[in-house]
Amino acid sequence: MENTLYNKIANQIIKQIKEGVYTPGDKLLSVRSMSKQQSVSVSTILASYSVLEERSFVEVRAKSGYYVRRSPAKTYSPPLISQKTSAPRNVTKAQRIMEVIHDINSSNFINFASAIPGNDFPVIHQLKKTFSTVVRNKTFLGIGYDNTKGCEPLRKQLAKRSMDAGVLVSPDEIVTTSGCQSALEFSLRALTKPGDIVAIETPCYYGLLQLIEACGLKAIEIPSDAVTGMSIEALKLALEQWSIKVIISLPCYNNPMGSLMPDEHKRQIVELIHHYNLPLIEDDIYAELGYSSKRPRSIKSFDDKDQVVLCSSVSKTLDPGLRVGWVIPGIYQEKIEYQKFVSSVNVSRLPQLAVAELLSHGGYDRHLRLARDTYRHRRDQLLDLIDKYFPQKTRISKPQGGFVAWIQLPEQISVPKLYEDARNEGISLSPGDIFSSSNKYQSSIRLTYSNPWTVERVAAIKTLGNLVNSQM
Amino acid sequence: MENTLYNKIANQIIKQIKEGVYTPGDKLLSVRSMSKQQSVSVSTILASYSVLEERSFVEVRAKSGYYVRRSPAKTYSPPLISQKTSAPRNVTKAQRIMEVIHDINSSNFINFASAIPGNDFPVIHQLKKTFSTVVRNKTFLGIGYDNTKGCEPLRKQLAKRSMDAGVLVSPDEIVTTSGCQSALEFSLRALTKPGDIVAIETPCYYGLLQLIEACGLKAIEIPSDAVTGMSIEALKLALEQWSIKVIISLPCYNNPMGSLMPDEHKRQIVELIHHYNLPLIEDDIYAELGYSSKRPRSIKSFDDKDQVVLCSSVSKTLDPGLRVGWVIPGIYQEKIEYQKFVSSVNVSRLPQLAVAELLSHGGYDRHLRLARDTYRHRRDQLLDLIDKYFPQKTRISKPQGGFVAWIQLPEQISVPKLYEDARNEGISLSPGDIFSSSNKYQSSIRLTYSNPWTVERVAAIKTLGNLVNSQM
Numbered sequence: 001m002e003n004t005l006y007n008k009i010a011n012q013i014i015k016q017i018k019e020g021v022y023t024p025g026d027k028l029l030s031v032r033s034m035s036k037q038q039s040v041s042v043s044t045i046l047a048s049y050s051v052l053e054e055r056s057f058v059e060v061r062a063k064s065g066y067y068v069r070r071s072p073a074k075t076y077s078p079p080l081i082s083q084k085t086s087a088p089r090n091v092t093k094a095q096r097i098m099e100v101i102h103d104i105n106s107s108n109f110i111n112f113a114s115a116i117p118g119n120d121f122p123v124i125h126q127l128k129k130t131f132s133t134v135v136r137n138k139t140f141l142g143i144g145y146d147n148t149k150g151c152e153p154l155r156k157q158l159a160k161r162s163m164d165a166g167v168l169v170s171p172d173e174i175v176t177t178s179g180c181q182s183a184l185e186f187s188l189r190a191l192t193k194p195g196d197i198v199a200i201e202t203p204c205y206y207g208l209l210q211l212i213e214a215c216g217l218k219a220i221e222i223p224s225d226a227v228t229g230m231s232i233e234a235l236k237l238a239l240e241q242w243s244i245k246v247i248i249s250l251p252c253y254n255n256p257m258g259s260l261m262p263d264e265h266k267r268q269i270v271e272l273i274h275h276y277n278l279p280l281i282e283d284d285i286y287a288e289l290g291y292s293s294k295r296p297r298s299i300k301s302f303d304d305k306d307q308v309v310l311c312s313s314v315s316k317t318l319d320p321g322l323r324v325g326w327v328i329p330g331i332y333q334e335k336i337e338y339q340k341f342v343s344s345v346n347v348s349r350l351p352q353l354a355v356a357e358l359l360s361h362g363g364y365d366r367h368l369r370l371a372r373d374t375y376r377h378r379r380d381q382l383l384d385l386i387d388k389y390f391p392q393k394t395r396i397s398k399p400q401g402g403f404v405a406w407i408q409l410p411e412q413i414s415v416p417k418l419y420e421d422a423r424n425e426g427i428s429l430s431p432g433d434i435f436s437s438s439n440k441y442q443s444s445i446r447l448t449y450s451n452p453w454t455v456e457r458v459a460a461i462k463t464l465g466n467l468v469n470s471q472m
Numbered sequence: 473m474e475n476t477l478y479n480k481i482a483n484q485i486i487k488q489i490k491e492g493v494y495t496p497g498d499k500l501l502s503v504r505s506m507s508k509q510q511s512v513s514v515s516t517i518l519a520s521y522s523v524l525e526e527r528s529f530v531e532v533r534a535k536s537g538y539y540v541r542r543s544p545a546k547t548y549s550p551p552l553i554s555q556k557t558s559a560p561r562n563v564t565k566a567q568r569i570m571e572v573i574h575d576i577n578s579s580n581f582i583n584f585a586s587a588i589p590g591n592d593f594p595v596i597h598q599l600k601k602t603f604s605t606v607v608r609n610k611t612f613l614g615i616g617y618d619n620t621k622g623c624e625p626l627r628k629q630l631a632k633r634s635m636d637a638g639v640l641v642s643p644d645e646i647v648t649t650s651g652c653q654s655a656l657e658f659s660l661r662a663l664t665k666p667g668d669i670v671a672i673e674t675p676c677y678y679g680l681l682q683l684i685e686a687c688g689l690k691a692i693e694i695p696s697d698a699v700t701g702m703s704i705e706a707l708k709l710a711l712e713q714w715s716i717k718v719i720i721s722l723p724c725y726n727n728p729m730g731s732l733m734p735d736e737h738k739r740q741i742v743e744l745i746h747h748y749n750l751p752l753i754e755d756d757i758y759a760e761l762g763y764s765s766k767r768p769r770s771i772k773s774f775d776d777k778d779q780v781v782l783c784s785s786v787s788k789t790l791d792p793g794l795r796v797g798w799v800i801p802g803i804y805q806e807k808i809e810y811q812k813f814v815s816s817v818n819v820s821r822l823p824q825l826a827v828a829e830l831l832s833h834g835g836y837d838r839h840l841r842l843a844r845d846t847y848r849h850r851r852d853q854l855l856d857l858i859d860k861y862f863p864q865k866t867r868i869s870k871p872q873g874g875f876v877a878w879i880q881l882p883e884q885i886s887v888p889k890l891y892e893d894a895r896n897e898g899i900s901l902s903p904g905d906i907f908s909s910s911n912k913y914q915s916s917i918r919l920t921y922s923n924p925w926t927v928e929r930v931a932a933i934k935t936l937g938n939l940v941n942s943q944m
Binding site for chain 2: 094098101102114116117119121124127128131132135136140141142143144145146148178179181182185189194207210211213214216319320321322323324338339341342343344345346347348349350351
């Protein structure tokens, strides 16, 4: 690290933290006060604090300031994903996955399985008010079918927001959908035919596996790192070896690991799709829930040939019950728009108008700032709880955004047994095997940490830990 | 006709109408007054008036009484549909259809093309109020994903209403969808694989043709009568000759002809699907918009083996912008529900709750009574206008429900030219060729008559007539 002024200051503070001058939870001096105290410029202090933040010694809390992190020096072992790429195979997990889903839906479990937003954010009340306003003031009924692209006010807002992801598009280059899953479906159906091979990350969000199976496609699972996402080297080899028709990636806070693909990898993946002249479907659904101060760039932002199809929704940032999603289809727009028309004509108008209204008034950004902070705290608490109650050999991903974590239990643990035992204790979790088309991840689980750590939820993690330990 | 008392009275009144005692638009005596006047029972008079209604001499206006029809004796020549069944073929109309759709959406045409409800019904205001109430009083946000079947309050209401169609199901036997098109898609995808043959009516709603193409299926078009719908004889022959995997029918007020399949045919078609052990997809979307006093029974109501998959929505009765539809999938429920889950997980919650609320409060039935009356009047006005402005050899279907009519122009008319000419005059219509996968219906058009006959719309029909006549 360079020995610049801001680094010097940062190192001083780190020393103080290590020596206990500042203890976890303490607030640092405000930037302005520190600048006066040290007689240096505000921007130098800002740079120092950024260094501290990057190195996980402090965290920013919205509208409050910089705080010393609870476990500044602790390092977690991330899950190890086998770097062997297996041959393309048919996906046949449909029934197994539906059993798990039905199971979760049918009872009052302490839910760590569903990847849904936290239930305690004020944005829900704000959204409710927005709906009232829109119902009162906007024409949302009695005007027939919409343009196939979807509700224009929403597309305008989405076009504005895409700039944060480094994507410049006009509202007419966006097609709204009934959630991200629909966006993925329209894209996959438009870009493949049954029997085609698609490349996906592994572990992979099970809904995507189901979709691949429903489209009659074969999947080749590209090993993905718990920190940096899809392995570019493995992808390269797979592209050389197989006739891959579409690549699908969740680069920004992947589900289930929370990994973030570095920009350099994004650049490389774009080079590959240009070289092979392939479409890439980018699932961007968690990208706005990153814990660093800036929203990461999308893969699409590096693609000047418009071969990246970006799919997203507000299901993780606001509410999945809205069913408001979208696709930025690039050069495949005609085909993908057509899929939407054939499959459902339009998306329900009112939810689109309400989301547009919320996006236009800044309430969404305020919510995102709060959500990012909150989810980071909740992640840290999960890390602490796993550390406390699970066997020492447990490995856990440390998501940089979103609200799901991937936990690799010691090899001897049977997750099917753990899943059953947990059910009997009234606790739901996602078993690892549903995140692959092969028999991988028999000792892994995904846990959702979006909700507040109530006494009940903390106790449930302790119970889970006991169940795991009882198998050791 | 039997020479019973009620027939005698009916015949007397017909004589009076023919002699000009009653003139078109006159109100008959109320049932009670007529009963006193004739010294017969109220039920006898009701029976007499029913005869008059059946024979099109009078019409019922909701909450008002019986009125003499405007053109009591006039008979229209229905369109003639060729009774030749062609071999199964791939459907390849996608591009042509999208051109028409884009065309319609992109401009301010006087619209006779889109099959959307009339824009002047009070139910739209009522629905808006319902939305306000639901937004205020119901939890529709912040509760994660729904049961895959869909919103329970809506499914309860739909189960109640299905009884009108002769269908007894529990709420758990209904799956909500994003409109009827989605219901059809999930059903088709669940029940077929690419290359399969499906039997459809001809002419056939173009959205269904697109769906069949998107699913990679071949269609065999079964000739359909403008009054009685799909030819059972032709269907029988087709089933003998081809390996048909699914039959799709719109028995109640078919789009585009408005035909109504007689109950006896419904019974026969059910016998056929039992004999061949096939699923039948029944599109029920217009069934509640019949002009007779009773909602017709669905094909499903005759099916005790649950092989009929009933698809519907409120897009034609309330508003297509709601995207609230459903499927009653019978024995195929698991497969169809799975298709829904994979393709979009859930349907937007709020619109489902609002429709459930409206259904539970009687507002929907009041609206239906008004809509049926209104659409019948508007149909009659269309018939009169066609009679007045179109060449004598024009044949027109006389829909018994819904709000679209099929018009067969004299053979020498080129509809592509008419379509272009009409566009230049700012008038949109649906050209006949998009209602078939072959080159049929080059001289036919579909006109929507859901909206009020304003001076402008009346003038547009006159203009259309002139354009047709200019080709004679």
